[in-house]
Amino acid sequence: MADQVSTTPEPKDEPPKLDKIRQGLKAFSDKAKEDIEALKKPEKTPLYKSMFRVKHDESERSRALSVLTNVFFHLHPAKVNRDAVRYGYTWGMGGITFYLFIVLTFTGVLLMFYYHPSKGQAYRDIVYLMNDVPFGRLLRNMHRWAAHLMVIAVWLHMFRVFLTGSYKRPREFNWCVGVVLLVFTLLLSFTGYLLPDDQLGFWAVTVGTNMARATPLLGHEGPFGPQLGMTPYNDVRFALLGGSIVDANALLRAYIWHCLAIPIIVSLLLGVHFWRVRKDGGISGPAPVQLESEIKPIRKI
Amino acid sequence: MGGFNWQQLWEIASAPDNVPIVALLFLAPFYTWYAFHQARENDRLIDQLEADPKLAKTHHRKTFPWRPGWLKEIHTWPYLMRMELLVAIIVTVILTVWSLTLNAPLEELSNPNLTMNPAKAPWYFLGLQEMLVYFDPWIAGVLMPTLIIVGLMVIPYIDENPLGSGYYTLKQRKFAIATFCFGFMVLWLVMVFIGTFIRGPGWMWFWPGQTWDPGRVVFEPNRDLPDLFGVSSMPVKIVFGAIVMALYVAVVGYGLHKLITRAGFNKKIYERMSVIQYVVMQTFLVVMLLLPIKILIRLLFRIKYIWITPWFNV
Numbered sequence: 001m002a003d004q005v006s007t008t009p010e011p012k013d014e015p016p017k018l019d020k021i022r023q024g025l026k027a028f029s030d031k032a033k034e035d036i037e038a039l040k041k042p043e044k045t046p047l048y049k050s051m052f053r054v055k056h057d058e059s060e061r062s063r064a065l066s067v068l069t070n071v072f073f074h075l076h077p078a079k080v081n082r083d084a085v086r087y088g089y090t091w092g093m094g095g096i097t098f099y100l101f102i103v104l105t106f107t108g109v110l111l112m113f114y115y116h117p118s119k120g121q122a123y124r125d126i127v128y129l130m131n132d133v134p135f136g137r138l139l140r141n142m143h144r145w146a147a148h149l150m151v152i153a154v155w156l157h158m159f160r161v162f163l164t165g166s167y168k169r170p171r172e173f174n175w176c177v178g179v180v181l182l183v184f185t186l187l188l189s190f191t192g193y194l195l196p197d198d199q200l201g202f203w204a205v206t207v208g209t210n211m212a213r214a215t216p217l218l219g220h221e222g223p224f225g226p227q228l229g230m231t232p233y234n235d236v237r238f239a240l241l242g243g244s245i246v247d248a249n250a251l252l253r254a255y256i257w258h259c260l261a262i263p264i265i266v267s268l269l270l271g272v273h274f275w276r277v278r279k280d281g282g283i284s285g286p287a288p289v290q291l292e293s294e295i296k297p298i299r300k301i
Numbered sequence: 302m303g304g305f306n307w308q309q310l311w312e313i314a315s316a317p318d319n320v321p322i323v324a325l326l327f328l329a330p331f332y333t334w335y336a337f338h339q340a341r342e343n344d345r346l347i348d349q350l351e352a353d354p355k356l357a358k359t360h361h362r363k364t365f366p367w368r369p370g371w372l373k374e375i376h377t378w379p380y381l382m383r384m385e386l387l388v389a390i391i392v393t394v395i396l397t398v399w400s401l402t403l404n405a406p407l408e409e410l411s412n413p414n415l416t417m418n419p420a421k422a423p424w425y426f427l428g429l430q431e432m433l434v435y436f437d438p439w440i441a442g443v444l445m446p447t448l449i450i451v452g453l454m455v456i457p458y459i460d461e462n463p464l465g466s467g468y469y470t471l472k473q474r475k476f477a478i479a480t481f482c483f484g485f486m487v488l489w490l491v492m493v494f495i496g497t498f499i500r501g502p503g504w505m506w507f508w509p510g511q512t513w514d515p516g517r518v519v520f521e522p523n524r525d526l527p528d529l530f531g532v533s534s535m536p537v538k539i540v541f542g543a544i545v546m547a548l549y550v551a552v553v554g555y556g557l558h559k560l561i562t563r564a565g566f567n568k569k570i571y572e573r574m575s576v577i578q579y580v581v582m583q584t585f586l587v588v589m590l591l592l593p594i595k596i597l598i599r600l601l602f603r604i605k606y607i608w609i610t611p612w613f614n615v
Contacts, residue, residue, distance in 0.1 A: 063376045076381060079374040083365050085381050088339055091332060092388045099389050103396065123410045130407065141400035148321040149396065151425050155485075156332055162456075162481050163336045165465040165474065172457035179453045186425055193423050200318070202411030203420040207430065211442025222439045223613040245413065287467025288362030289347050292566065293354075295463055298573045 075274050083286040089164070090283065093157035097185075098270065100150040105263065107143040115195070117255035119248040122197040147189050154185050166284035174276040177269060184266050191258035197251060205254070206246050212237040305510035313498055317406045322424050322497050329490055333482075339364075340469035347472065363468075418502045418515055427496025428489050434504065435595045437614055445592075452585045456481075459582045461573040476567055480586070488592055523605040535611065542608025546615065549594075549607075553587050 042048050043056060054065045064078035083089065114133055115125045129136035158178065161167060167175035194205040212235075213221040219237060220230040232244045242249030277283065314323050342364045350357040361367040375381075409415075422430045432441035464473040471478060499506055501513035526545060527538045562568045571579070598604045608615040 060376075063378050067377045067382075073378070073382070076377040078377055080377055080381050082371070082373060082375045083363060085375070085384050086365070087384070088335065091335070092384075095385055095388060096392055099392055103393075126407060130404075137404065138400055141403065141405050142396060144405035145399045145403070146396055148318075148424075149392075152321055152325060152328065156328065158453075159332065159485060160336070162485075163340070163478065164467060164469055166467065167457040168460065168463070168466040169457075175457050176454045179450060182453075183450055189425065190423060196407055197411050198406075199408035199411055199415070199417055200406055202413070203417040204422050207420050207422045208426060211429070211433075211438050214438030215443045216439050219439070219443075222443070246411075285467030286363055286365070289343055289350070289468055289470070290464050290466070290473075291347065291351055291357060292464065292473070293351060295569070298461070 075278070077278060077282055081283065081286065084283050086286070089286050091156060091160050093153050093160055097150055097153040097157055100146050100153060101266070101270070103146045104143060104150065107139055107146065108259065108263075110139055111143055112259060117195070117252050119197065119251060122195065122251060126196045126198070147192060150185060151189055154182050158182060164285055171276075171280045171284065174273060174280055177273045177276065181266065181269050181273060184262055184269065188258065188262050188266065191254045191262065194246070194251060194254040195258065202246060205250070209237055209240055209246065209250075212240055306512045307510065309512055310498075310510050317403050318424060319497055320403065322493060325490065326494070329486065333486070336469050337471065340471045343468050343470050344472045347470065419500060419504055421496065421500075424493060424497060427500075428492035431492045431496040431500065432592070435592070435599050439613070440615070448585070448588060452589070455581055455585065459574070459578045461578065462570045473566075476561065476570075484589060488589070521603060523603055525606040525609055526604050527606075527609060529604070535609075538609045542606075542610065542615070546608050549591070550587055553590055554583055557583060557586055 038044060043052075052069070054062065054069050056062050056066060067073045067076055067078050111129070114129045114136065116122060126140070129140055131137075133139075161175065161178070190205070190208060194201045213219045213232075215222045215225070215236050217224050217228055218230065218235060219225045220232050220235045222230070225235065232238065238244060240250075240253070241247075242253050313319060346360075346362070346364055350360060350362065408417075421427060429441060429446060432445055435441070436445070460477055462474060462477065464470070465477075498509055501507040502515035503517075505517060505519055507513055527533075527541050530541070532538055532541050560567075561571050574582070595607075598607075606614045
């Protein structure tokens, strides 16, 4: 800046106005260069700082903060048991289940763009999706297979949690939340089965909901159902299907349960499930083995 | 009977919606082996430490390598999160390849007048559908699912064994693991496999490789237990069935009680349980065992009902 000031008073050959512009341009380009230079370190920019709030470097503190200050990452603790990252302990099944739930939500929303839950139109939409929509077939396949995979992953997750005794004190309640999530996973899959409105889904849901006829007290073919005034037109199956047969109302109800109600319930329960994993002391192991000779006598209330 | 119908078997196994079951046929044994393998390693360590109390005081008590000075905890970022990313990528690749190579099934437009034969529930509910053979719908379709859900939920509240929390082991939790594996593998997964591979048109039993013949006529006279004993009048049937059921509960309950209190360690755990915990556990075990017993007497002796009443049959 200093030399700029010193050079300006001595314009000899060039008209002073032009020189002033040139100097202005040079100052501008210098400043721009400085800015561009600064962009090489994006973590120093105000934009980045506004988003991430903490400095990231190789320090212990920074690594912890990168997890703790991020709303998505902070489901994790800052540190975990050193052996917990071994695949052999958890098989990653809980995480895979959650990841598949995200994949299903994403592909599911895209599928909703192409689908009308009304009799007649629904089946045509699927045929259209599979034959005319770009990547429509891939989209539908991914949704279907991710759903099947999720059921398998949930089962294996439950199996692993049982075999590692991870439901034991203080994690009893979270196991129960998990059982409810398992049931809702199956119900999510089941309600989706009807939506293409093809023979496969129709008869699967017919077989499935026919069992509701036999509900004790609440079904018209169940024990003590008729005695309580249950008919095909007012029992629990009627409530599920919105009618006495699997038809347009059943399609709409399956659609709403599948796309709206159950995903909301599952999302809430997932929040509880993850929160409780943290609150109950993090993931259960791999813990040091305990010995029979060390069992403490039970405390009576 | 004809020869072994490979094509039929292939058609069932390669039906797109049955692929998950075929996958489970490999995944379930693999992960069982994987868990039991680690359990045996831990069990060896437990034996070693039980035999050497001095070592037990100083040992880090895991089968994984350990050196003094190593950190017990590591940073989530990056050590855990890179694993999660890796798993997510692998799952995505598997899912993409699967989706590119195999199309989701789409049958004809639904038609209430054209019954599918066999009309099967989605594969994960085939265990319940298979149960319909052995129980009335209100038991198979409503009572049993409820009991499975509630039964799973009470597990943590009746398992008073403090050992085996947070690591794989077999020897410290023999009874719990045997029971769960029996319920999950035999009563759930095998039933799903039967529903998929064995049950053909009319929900008839076709061995793998046997051609599904919708016109097959099977003469399977189903008898009820009271008939075998010449009981014919309804009031006597009610009483007879109730007595047989009470006998079943008494015998199986007593047998289980003997089994639980026989071995030293199980007895120790039994003594830690409250009366409520024990009664709840016994109830669920007795009901659970009713399923394989009814399957056996149905398949071997063609007995349909044990207890007949005007309101319900068991």
